[in-house]
Amino acid sequence: MRGKHVLFILVIMLSMPLLAVPNPSTVGIVQAEDLRPESSPEGTGLPSEIAYQDLRIAVYAEPDTSLPPYATGGTYTDNFENVYNFFEAMGYEVTELTTGQILAGLLVTADFDVLVLVDNLPREDITNNIMDFWLGGGSILSFNSAIGFLFYSGMLDELFTGTFQLAPVAVPGMWAYYMTDNTTVAQRHPVTIDFVEDETLVDMNGNITIWNNMDMPGILGERLIPLCMHNSIPTIGYAFAYDDPDRGGKIVQLPGTCEVLSDSIRALTVAAVDWLAPRPKARILFDLSHQPYYGVDIWDPNANFGDRFYRWRDLLVNRSYAFDKLTIDGAGHLTPDLLEKYDMLIINTPDTNFTTDEFNAIGDWVNDGGGLFVMGEWNFSAFAYSNLVVNTLGNLFEMSLFLDTYYSDVTPTSLGTHPIFESATTLGYAGGSYVNFTGTAYPLYVDGPNVIMAANTHGEGRVILLGDINLASSHMEQAPGNREFAINAANWLTSGDANILVYADTSEGNHDPNENVYTGPVAQALCDLGLKFQLHYSILFFNLALQEKEWDMVVVDNNNHGISSYFDELLAYVESGGKLIMATWGYSSSLGDGLFAYLGYEYAGPMYDIPPQVHIWDDGHPIFNYPQNHVGTYYNASSDFGYGVEGANLDTLNNGTALAGFDMTPGSDNASIILGAGGRAISNAMLLTFYMDDMDDSTYPDAVELWEAEIAFLYFERPMLSDQANIEYEAGTTGHTAHWTYTSGIPAFYVLRVDGVIEETGRVIDPSLLISMDGYAPGTYTIRLTVFDRALYPVSDTFVLTVTDSVDPTIDSPADLSYVVNSTGNELTWLVSDDYPDVYNLYVDSVLEDTGVWSSGALVVDIDGLDLGLYNFTLEILDTSGNSVSDTVMVRVVAGGISPVVLGVVGAGIAAAVIIVLIIWNSKKGAKPE
Numbered sequence: 001m002r003g004k005h006v007l008f009i010l011v012i013m014l015s016m017p018l019l020a021v022p023n024p025s026t027v028g029i030v031q032a033e034d035l036r037p038e039s040s041p042e043g044t045g046l047p048s049e050i051a052y053q054d055l056r057i058a059v060y061a062e063p064d065t066s067l068p069p070y071a072t073g074g075t076y077t078d079n080f081e082n083v084y085n086f087f088e089a090m091g092y093e094v095t096e097l098t099t100g101q102i103l104a105g106l107l108v109t110a111d112f113d114v115l116v117l118v119d120n121l122p123r124e125d126i127t128n129n130i131m132d133f134w135l136g137g138g139s140i141l142s143f144n145s146a147i148g149f150l151f152y153s154g155m156l157d158e159l160f161t162g163t164f165q166l167a168p169v170a171v172p173g174m175w176a177y178y179m180t181d182n183t184t185v186a187q188r189h190p191v192t193i194d195f196v197e198d199e200t201l202v203d204m205n206g207n208i209t210i211w212n213n214m215d216m217p218g219i220l221g222e223r224l225i226p227l228c229m230h231n232s233i234p235t236i237g238y239a240f241a242y243d244d245p246d247r248g249g250k251i252v253q254l255p256g257t258c259e260v261l262s263d264s265i266r267a268l269t270v271a272a273v274d275w276l277a278p279r280p281k282a283r284i285l286f287d288l289s290h291q292p293y294y295g296v297d298i299w300d301p302n303a304n305f306g307d308r309f310y311r312w313r314d315l316l317v318n319r320s321y322a323f324d325k326l327t328i329d330g331a332g333h334l335t336p337d338l339l340e341k342y343d344m345l346i347i348n349t350p351d352t353n354f355t356t357d358e359f360n361a362i363g364d365w366v367n368d369g370g371g372l373f374v375m376g377e378w379n380f381s382a383f384a385y386s387n388l389v390v391n392t393l394g395n396l397f398e399m400s401l402f403l404d405t406y407y408s409d410v411t412p413t414s415l416g417t418h419p420i421f422e423s424a425t426t427l428g429y430a431g432g433s434y435v436n437f438t439g440t441a442y443p444l445y446v447d448g449p450n451v452i453m454a455a456n457t458h459g460e461g462r463v464i465l466l467g468d469i470n471l472a473s474s475h476m477e478q479a480p481g482n483r484e485f486a487i488n489a490a491n492w493l494t495s496g497d498a499n500i501l502v503y504a505d506t507s508e509g510n511h512d513p514n515e516n517v518y519t520g521p522v523a524q525a526l527c528d529l530g531l532k533f534q535l536h537y538s539i540l541f542f543n544l545a546l547q548e549k550e551w552d553m554v555v556v557d558n559n560n561h562g563i564s565s566y567f568d569e570l571l572a573y574v575e576s577g578g579k580l581i582m583a584t585w586g587y588s589s590s591l592g593d594g595l596f597a598y599l600g601y602e603y604a605g606p607m608y609d610i611p612p613q614v615h616i617w618d619d620g621h622p623i624f625n626y627p628q629n630h631v632g633t634y635y636n637a638s639s640d641f642g643y644g645v646e647g648a649n650l651d652t653l654n655n656g657t658a659l660a661g662f663d664m665t666p667g668s669d670n671a672s673i674i675l676g677a678g679g680r681a682i683s684n685a686m687l688l689t690f691y692m693d694d695m696d697d698s699t700y701p702d703a704v705e706l707w708e709a710e711i712a713f714l715y716f717e718r719p720m721l722s723d724q725a726n727i728e729y730e731a732g733t734t735g736h737t738a739h740w741t742y743t744s745g746i747p748a749f750y751v752l753r754v755d756g757v758i759e760e761t762g763r764v765i766d767p768s769l770l771i772s773m774d775g776y777a778p779g780t781y782t783i784r785l786t787v788f789d790r791a792l793y794p795v796s797d798t799f800v801l802t803v804t805d806s807v808d809p810t811i812d813s814p815a816d817l818s819y820v821v822n823s824t825g826n827e828l829t830w831l832v833s834d835d836y837p838d839v840y841n842l843y844v845d846s847v848l849e850d851t852g853v854w855s856s857g858a859l860v861v862d863i864d865g866l867d868l869g870l871y872n873f874t875l876e877i878l879d880t881s882g883n884s885v886s887d888t889v890m891v892r893v894v895a896g897g898i899s900p901v902v903l904g905v906v907g908a909g910i911a912a913a914v915i916i917v918l919i920i921w922n923s924k925k926g927a928k929p930e
Contacts, residue, residue: 055277058112059084061096068124070152072164074145079258080118086261102126109138109322110341113277117146119257128299136323139249139276144209144257147175157219174212181205183238184231190275190699191241191252192227194267203262208255213237247314250276279527280322282343282494289326289333290350294469301327311474312486319518320527334358339365343494348375348469349386363396367459371493375469378406378432397456398439399465406433413446420488422541428479432468460497495534499552502535503542507560512641513689521689522557525708539563553715558584559643559687564591571595574677579714583684585645599683600656600676604669608647611637611690617666618659623709627792631696638693647686682710712791719744721787721795727773728802732835736773746790753784778805778836778881805881809834818892821868828861828873828889836880843874866893
């Protein structure tokens, strides 16, 4: 999740991969306001660093502030360490990357979510590396003058590629410098989540970059999201967010050189990295290290032709995949550690053989769930060796290329019902080698008796072998079916170990939230939670997948097509113990009677032709509180996408529990969200995906949050935490540890409170959680540990810590002494010590003359001014536990002319480091010690 979500991410996350749920990444992301006192006794106050520590940030560390050749002016600074230190202090996973490290290929989306350009420009040698990162789905946080690179690189629009766009004097441009202190927030957005619209940011001032709000909106359209503007000049913008649905990752541009990070910039920066961080459906690696014939982009090393798969990459990235290139030259780099980061590997016509270790690593990786896409070519001289390499790899999976036959003009039979052909009725091809298969491998696409493409499953993983490198290439992408095939292949290959099956449909031309089902609310919710899933938008292919394997959960988002013919299959799935979340317009279908009755309801009517308000009936239920607390009593959909039937009243049966309805007052026949099937199914009587309003002002659409909450509630088991017995120990001793066992499939972070105050926070990695209880002062403490999973479900344990202190303080015994009346400089000095000192009492002849606070060291009493006579000085010292000790010294004051007899010498030469408490006491004046 993002912003106010987690899953970290451990964001506490959750990377939730906020919900860094995974993400886990990053759990993917939790903030203090998510820990709601009304839903959890833990209250608020979670440090923000926990929320974001799973997000992985690269700060470009380049001290050279001179202009690269492509720049045409501007001033630049080297304040990147200020930003690095800020992120580190906030608890992020942050790394400084130098120009050399980026040139060496270290900037990849598998290791970093966001690249920060701190008022500096990438050096000319690495502009393509940064483009690879952004085009592959990585995001950019740009400060101040780094905006010039956004234009030059073409990130903001390919129209600007090669132009720096800094506005010289009297010449129009897209950015410039401006002295200002008049900055206001343009709109509520995840980046401005800590501010309100039209709020003035009083601490954002100075000579900072501005952007052209007169021309850019017309060029960039909805991709440009103004965040901060001049409060009286509408053509001047200061900060913007950017999200292109067709290419690349996200971008946020902020003003300021970062010499000083103001409070406003800090808040915007923290929120920006959470919004920027991608939560991908899967991660894909394209191998350039073995000298393929085709590359992705024109600048790719080792490839004979570079710009061949850039359209495929763009299609995948903007369907929530992350895409990296392995650009290192030579074999031996496909190691288990590298492959573990990815879900899919693309190899085409390698002209360098793989090492034995690489073959083994690929085989093991596929067996564990990896998806491998291998392409050869027809066997003329340019590909003779590479086809041999392909066959050595293919033989691991019982497939190979025929080296003596090829096709160039064929009439393939119609495509079958394999998932890679969803919505594809035919493929365009350019010729290649036929494929041989044995064992469990099977043909996908045939030309009479010959096989053009084959596949196999291997353990949890999946493999495709194709004898043509052009099917997914850029110049064949427009051929009928090729585009769908290229997308479907990634969906299938990356889902071998997925446990969730999704059906989500839309209608072409409606421009509804599911226009791109891979980025629609259901897909976004699953990605935020870090959950792997296989997605279909054709009910036929969905049903085939439903029968193919056992799924832990099925999610149905049916907005347009008729699916009632498959209600019986859904019923059989739920009856077998599966978990189902469904939203459909087809509740009136008689074909659904068996399914609906099993799920706890029946159709009551009438249907709604516009999205009705959904009122929360059970506001304490987790789906309205975790991961996001819905502030308010209802959900609203202000946009109608014209589907005709967009909701239906349901009558709850005895085996169903209504959680929400279409009226404020619960009734027997107006339910809209029903929990049934023994707690294994949630049915939504409205088209949930259309509820894109933000009623709780979280800056995220309610549809995403509610899908996320329903999925998290059903899919994840509630966390469990063992009890810790009360602990008691003697102060000053060590080795005292509280030990809990935490059970959760998605552990995220813990918060330790001592007497209600947060004492410690951290990530939960191991189910055995050990926290030292050493070092507490004597006393009794209430210790409460709360552990959160990436869906922000808390579980707590409380115990009492008692620290005792049975050791008395120590005090020496100075010798009795005498001094001549009216002489000065006379003192009594005691050396006192205790680990927990508290108060002292000074008695003179049994009368309390003074009390105060003491500390270990020398305690000195000024005894000048006494009359002739004998005095009893008694010093009593107590520690915080009430342990005490005292000592008495006799002081005699004698007449002048008589040599004083020193009855004792105390502590001559006390070290300068000893703490001295000086008590000035005068019996004649009756003065109190000072």
